[in-house]
Amino acid sequence: MEKVQIGKRAPPMAMPVCLVGATVKGKANFCAVAWFTILDDEPPLIAIVLGKERATKDGIEENGTFSVNIPSEFNVAAVDHCASIQGTKWINQRSSACRTEN
Numbered sequence: 001m002e003k004v005q006i007g008k009r010a011p012p013m014a015m016p017v018c019l020v021g022a023t024v025k026g027k028a029n030f031c032a033v034a035w036f037t038i039l040d041d042e043p044p045l046i047a048i049v050l051g052k053e054r055a056t057k058d059g060i061e062e063n064g065t066f067s068v069n070i071p072s073e074f075n076v077a078a079v080d081h082c083a084s085i086q087g088t089k090w091i092n093q094r095s096s097a098c099r100t101e102n
Contacts, residue, residue, distance in 0.1 A: 017079055020048055021067040022059030031056035032083035036068070 035049035
């Protein structure tokens with residue numbers, strides 16, 4: 001069997017998801033994030049990984065505040081919705097859907 005080159009990408013793995021919230025242009029915005037971890041418990045520190053082109057990242061930089069929410073199994077549909085809508089498009093279209101980005 002020949003070696004298969006997959007290039008630079010993260011290996012597929014199941015990861016929990018959190019919702020990172022921020023105010024973007026005066027509106028609530030949420031981003032589903034799978035790359036987050038606890039760094040320390042004293043003082044409490046976490047790390048989250050957001051893409052450079054995320055509206056939520058822009059809101060964090062604009063306001064200096066954000067929230068991290070761990071959804072329960074009862075929120076699966078809402079989190080899936082948040083993960084499938086791009087926040088910059090929502091902000092520009094003023095949709096009535098969840099204010100989110102993928």
